[in-house]
Amino acid sequence: MTQLQEPVQQDAVPAPETTAGRGRRYWFLKAFATAGPLPFLLLLLVVGVTLVNPVFLSSSNLSSVATQSVYLLLVSLAQMLILVTGGFDLSVGANVALTSVTSALVMQSVYGGVDEYSGIALIWGLVVALLVGLVVGLVNGIGVAVLKVNAFIVTLASMGIFTGVTMLVSGGSEVSGLPRVFTHEVGSGRVFGVVPVPLLMILPVIFLLYVLLRRMKYGKSLFAIGSNELAARVAGTRVGTNLVMAYVLGGVVTAYAGWLLTARVSSGQPQLGAELAMQSITAAIIGGASLLGGRGSVGGTVLGVLFIVGLTNGMNLMRMDSNQQNIALGLALVLSVLVSRARDRARREVAVMELDQGATPPAAGPVGSLPEQRNPLAPPS
C-alpha cells in the first residue's frame, strides 16, 4: 500500500507548477478535478501501445476493440447506475447467462429453422430477454429497497438463484439453432464494413442513460440517494420507489447486453458473463464511480471501459500472458481508487481557490469560468 501511495501524492501536488504562479496550478487542479486522470491515461495507453505495436491503431483492431467494449460497456453502465445509488450489483453475470439461455430457447423455438420467422424470433427473443432483466432487477430492487437488505447480500443471493435457474432451464448445455440474422448481423455485422452493428445498437442506450442521469429529476434523485439518503428523503424524494426503478433499469440494460452477447457467441450459453460482475465494477470505479455512492457518470464509465478493454487489447498485442494481465488490471483498480482520493483533494483545493477568486470585486480579475457577479439587489421595500 505504502509503495502505491507515492505516485498519487505526486499527482495531487504538482511541484513544477509553483513557479508559474497560482493561475497555472489552478487550471491544472481544475482539469484534474473535473475530468479526472482517464483522458490522459487513455492517451498514454494509445501512444505507448502504438509505439510497441503499430497494429493497435489499425482500423480492424480498433473495430474489434469497439466490438469487445460494447458488452462490457452496457453492463458497466448498469453497474454505474447502481453504484450511484450507493449499492452494487453482483448478479449482472447471472443476469446475462439467464437472458442468454432463455432468449435463445425462445428464438430457437419460434425460428425453428424457417428463415421467414427470423425477424419475429429476434423480436420475441429480445422481449423475453428484457423481461428476464426486469424480473432480476425487481428481485434485487425489492431486496435492497423494500426488505432493506445490504446490496452485497441481495445481489450475491440473486446471483446464486439466477445461476441455478439458468442451469435448470438449459440443463447445463448450449442452446443453438438461432436465426442467421441474429448471429451474423446482430452479432458480428458491420455497417460500411467498419462500424460494428452491436456498437450502433447500444448508442441509443448510452444516450438515454446520459440524459437520464444529467437532465432528469429521476437521475438527480439517484445521486442524492447515494450521496445522502436522508437529504434526499427530506427533499421529498421517494427513495424506495426510485431505488427499485434503478435496479430494474440496471437489470434491463444488463439483459440487453446478454441478448447482444448471445448473438455474438451465436448460441445461448449458461456460462456466459461469469467475469462481468468484477469487470463492470472495475470499469465503473476506474470511470469515477464510488463504492460509497453519489458519484458516477456515463462519460467516465465509457472511458473506464475503453481503458480496460484497450489495456487488455494492448497487452495482448504486446504478448503479455493472462497472468500478467490480471496483475496489471488489479493494479489499475487499486491505483484508480488512490487517484480518486487525490481527486477529492484537488476538488477541495479548487473550491477554496474559487472562493477567494469570487471574493475579489468582479472587475478586479479574470474570473473566467466563474459565473459573473450581478449587481446587488435593490434595497428591499
Add this chain to the structure above:
Amino acid sequence: MTATVPTVSLQEISKRFGPTLALDAVSLDLLPGEVHVLLGENGAGKSTLVKTLLGTYHPDSGQILIRGREVAHHNPGVARDEGINVVLQDFSLAPTLSVLDNLFLGRQPLRRRLIDTAAMREAAERTRELVGGTFSLNAEVGALPRSEQQLVEIMKAVMGKPGALILDEPTAALSEKEAERLFGIVDRLVHQGWAILYITHRMAEIRRLGTRVTVMRDGRRTGTHLVSAVTDDELVREMIGRDITAVYPHKADPRHLGPTVLRLTDVSSANGKVRDVSLHVRSGEIVGIAGLVGAGKGDVARVLSGLEHTTSGEVEVLEYRTSRPQIRKMLAAGVGFMPEDRKRESLALQLTTADNINLEASSSKAHGRFGFLHRGQLREAAISMIRRLDVRPADPQQEVGLLSGGNQQKVVLGRALTRPRKVFVVAEPTAGVDVGSRQQIYEELRRLCDDGVGVLVVSSDLEEIVGLSDRVYVMHSGAVCAELVGDEISDEAVIAAAFGHGADEPTARVQEAV
C-alpha cells in the same frame, strides 16, 4: 403587507414522550420581519418545539396557524411548501453533488420534461448574492469548507417565498468574521420579510440580532420579551430558575483534598483550539471545565486522551510526565476516560452490555492468561458493575445499542470503573441522559472522589458544572480565563467568564487575547 399576521403561530402546544412532558402548552408567534430568539438549556424543549414547527412531530394538543390559517395536519411537506425551513448544525446536504444540484434537490424546474439548468442557475445566483456567497455553483458541496456549506444550507432554505427560517446555533462553529457575515445575512432576510427563529446561548447575539426573545425551561415557556426591555440577568434567571441542588451530591471538603494527581502546564494543541492551558486536579475533588461551544473545553479532554496532538506544554499524571499524551500510556498511568461521543468513541453498539463493560478489562492481564480470558470472572465482574450502576435492563447479554442514552452512559462509566483509577477525565457525562441516570452518574463520580480519585469534568451544561464541581476553570477562545472555587461558583459567574467578560457586556466576544 399585513405585518401583524404571524408567519407561524403555535398555540398551547403540548407534546408528551412517555412519562416526560416535552412541551407543556407552549405558545409562540413568529412575525414576519423579526428575529425571535429562543433561549433555553439543553432539554428545555427547544428541539421538540422546532420539530413541531417543521411538522416532524405531531403535537398531542394545541393548534398550529400558518399565515393566520389553522393547519389541521401539519407535516414536513406542508412546512416545505409554506417556506418553513431549518438550518441545523448537522447539514442535510448531499456532499458529492454540486451546490446547484443541492439547492434544487427534488424541486428542479423543468422545461420539456428535462431539467432547466439555466433557470436553476439564474435563481441560484440571485440567492447566492443574497447570502453573499463566493463559491462556484458547480463546486461539490463536500469540497467546500464548513462555513460555506452552512451558506449553501441557508441558500437552500431561502430559495422559495419568504416564510420562517429556523437557525439552530448557527454561529457555533464559525469564526468571528464568518459570524459577522451570518448576521448580515440574517439582517437582509429580515428586511425581505422572513420570520427568523434564532436559537443561541450567546447573549451578545441576542443583543445584536434579536427583536424578541422567548425563554423555555422544562418544556414550558417562561416568558417572551422584547429584547430591548429585558436584561441578561433576567434572562439567565428565567432560563435556570429552579432548585438544582437536589440532583447533585454533596461537595468536597476543601480541607481534606489530597495531592495533585493531574497537572497540565502551558499545553497547546495542534488544532489551535487549546492555547497555553494550565490546570490541575487534586485527589478527592471534581474540577469542572466550562466554556461556550468552541471555547476549546472538549479539546482539552481530547488532548489528554491523545486524540488531539500537543504542540507545546506538559501533562503530568502522578509520576508520569509527558509532552505528548498517548492513550495507552495515560491508561497505564491510571487515567480513566469517558469520551464525549459515546456512540462513536466508546461503545461497541452491537456487543452486549457485559462485553462493553469488560472491553478494557479484557485487554488487561487481570482476567486471563496467555491471551485467553477467564469468562466466568468477567461475567461476574460485569454483573456486579451492572448492579452497582443500576443499568437497566440489568441483563448482561443485552445489546448496548438498544439501551437508552442514560444506560449507555452508565455502561461507559462502568467500563472505566473496571480498573483502579487515580484520575477520571469525563466529557459531557450527561448529554442525552435522563435526570434519574444523571443523578446516579453524579453520585458515582462523587463516591470516586471520596475514595481519593481526582475527576475532571468537561461540560456544556452550565447547571451541571455549577452543581457538581468543587472548582471550575472557565475557558474562552482556547485559554483558561477564570478559575472559580467553592462559593464563587455560580451560574452568573460562569456565564460572565465564558463570555470573556461580564454577562451584561454585549461586546464580550471581542476580548479574544486573554
